[in-house]
Amino acid sequence: MYEIMTPGPTAVAENVRMARSRECTNPDLDPQFYEFYRDTCRMFSELVRTENETLILGGEGILGLEAACASLTEAGDRVLVLDNGVFGKGFQDFVSMYGGDAVLYTTDYRKPIDPAALQTYLEQDSDFKYATVVHCDTPSGMCNDVAAICPLLKSYGILTVVDSVSAMFGEQMDADDFQIDVLLGGSQKAISAPPGLTLVTLSQDARSAMKNRKTPIASFYANLLTFEDYYENQWFPYTMPVSDICGLRAALENIRREPDIVARHQKIAARVRRALTSCGLKLYQEDGFCGTVTVFEVPKPAQAADILDKMKTEHNILIAGSFDVMAGQVIRIGHMGENCREEKVRRTLAALDRVLADLGVLMKGRTAEIF
Ligand SMILES: *Cc1c(COP(=O)(O)O)cnc(C)c1O
Numbered sequence: 547m548y549e550i551m552t553p554g555p556t557a558v559a560e561n562v563r564m565a566r567s568r569e570c571t572n573p574d575l576d577p578q579f580y581e582f583y584r585d586t587c588r589m590f591s592e593l594v595r596t597e598n599e600t601l602i603l604g605g606e607g608i609l610g611l612e613a614a615c616a617s618l619t620e621a622g623d624r625v626l627v628l629d630n631g632v633f634g635k636g637f638q639d640f641v642s643m644y645g646g647d648a649v650l651y652t653t654d655y656r657k658p659i660d661p662a663a664l665q666t667y668l669e670q671d672s673d674f675k676y677a678t679v680v681h682c683d684t685p686s687g688m689c690n691d692v693a694a695i696c697p698l699l700k701s702y703g704i705l706t707v708v709d710s711v712s713a714m715f716g717e718q719m720d721a722d723d724f725q726i727d728v729l730l731g732g733s734q735k736a737i738s739a740p741p742g743l744t745l746v747t748l749s750q751d752a753r754s755a756m757k758n759r760k761t762p763i764a765s766f767y768a769n770l771l772t773f774e775d776y777y778e779n780q781w782f783p784y785t786m787p788v789s790d791i792c793g794l795r796a797a798l799e800n801i802r803r804e805p806d807i808v809a810r811h812q813k814i815a816a817r818v819r820r821a822l823t824s825c826g827l828k829l830y831q832e833d834g835f836c837g838t839v840t841v842f843e844v845p846k847p848a849q850a851a852d853i854l855d856k857m858k859t860e861h862n863i864l865i866a867g868s869f870d871v872m873a874g875q876v877i878r879i880g881h882m883g884e885n886c887r888e889e890k891v892r893r894t895l896a897a898l899d900r901v902l903a904d905l906g907v908l909m910k911g912r913t914a915e916i917f
Pocket residue numbers: 554606607608609611633680682683684709711712732734735741
């Protein structure tokens with residue numbers, strides 16, 4: 547087995563794996579399962595500090611992104627797509643797929659979105675049904691200040707859709723204080739459950755926008771209204787993945803037992819950045835660093851593919867390159883959830899030191915020692 551130090555999927559704790567091996571029930575007919583599902587949803591709402599209802603959907607994080615856009619977008623709706631990273635820009639595809647008019651607000655990929663500049667933009671044009679914001683844009687590690695951005699958008703009457711799949715629990719999330727209408731999470735990042743589930747919270751405003759559409763939602767699986775009154779009616783729109791949800795529940799209980807989980811991420815992330823930069827490596831970002839992932843430029847004369855391959859074959863550790871416009875340029879170390887542990891990160895850095903030395907990179911020290 548490889549050690550997976552990637553920005554998702556992440557390592558899964560033993561009690562989460564054990565929970566997944568529990569006896570299965572028929573989730574459609576077993577009244578106890580409806581209780582279990584609703585309690586798990588409520589636990590998530592509490593952990594991200596919202597009064598809004600959570601839904602757990604069978605399908606990885608991307609399903610949540612698509613479901614939010616499918617459920618909100620009607621033909622011709624203008625949607626503001628905040629783009630300072632690959633996932634940020636990617637929202638335009640979901641918006642246009644469902645007939646919306648995606649308006650990109652593109653800024654420097656090495657810097658977080660500046661709320662003051664966004665405000666200047668909104669003063670000129672704020673006629674948007676909703677806006678999409680990525681909390682941590684994982685391919686570049688960019689963390690956006692959703693605490694400032696979302697209240698600003700709401701003050702212009704714009705609904706806020708936030709992809710915090712790779713940020714939540716490594717970055718502070720106070721969904722109600724931040725005025726997030728649709729918050730999206732996935733099981734396989736800092737939650738550290740296996741891939742397979744999306745978590746979505748829905749505000750009253752978001753729900754009303756979905757209910758007051760003139761045209762029907764052009765999807766079944768990605769229609770968030772199909773879960774309406776599931777508890778009262780004891781009826782799920784499709785068969786719930788029981789074992790995945792048992793695992794998720796155990797993972798959320800682990801998080802609840804650790805009130806300082808965000809601080810653990812922030813500390814480790816700061817130490818990783820300091821270790822890499824003190825040894826002469828260059829971080830991709832100028833600012834907006836995230837607690838869950840560190841992204842650095844491929845140092846000369848090494849190639850990204852060789853670094854990843856040697857880490858894998860010689861040290862049994864998977865770290866990640868990147869994709870889309872970032873492909874080949876950067877290396878990403880994930881330190882989220884169960885991977886955000888001192889020993890694991892130190893092992894990864896020690897391996898990286900050897901790999902970079904083998905590839906002829908001149909370093910100013912050993913990252914594992916400085917860490
Ligand atoms: C991982 C991730 C997702 C979900 O992608 P999946 O492949 O479905 O897990 C969505 N947004 C961001 C920012 C992510 O990092």
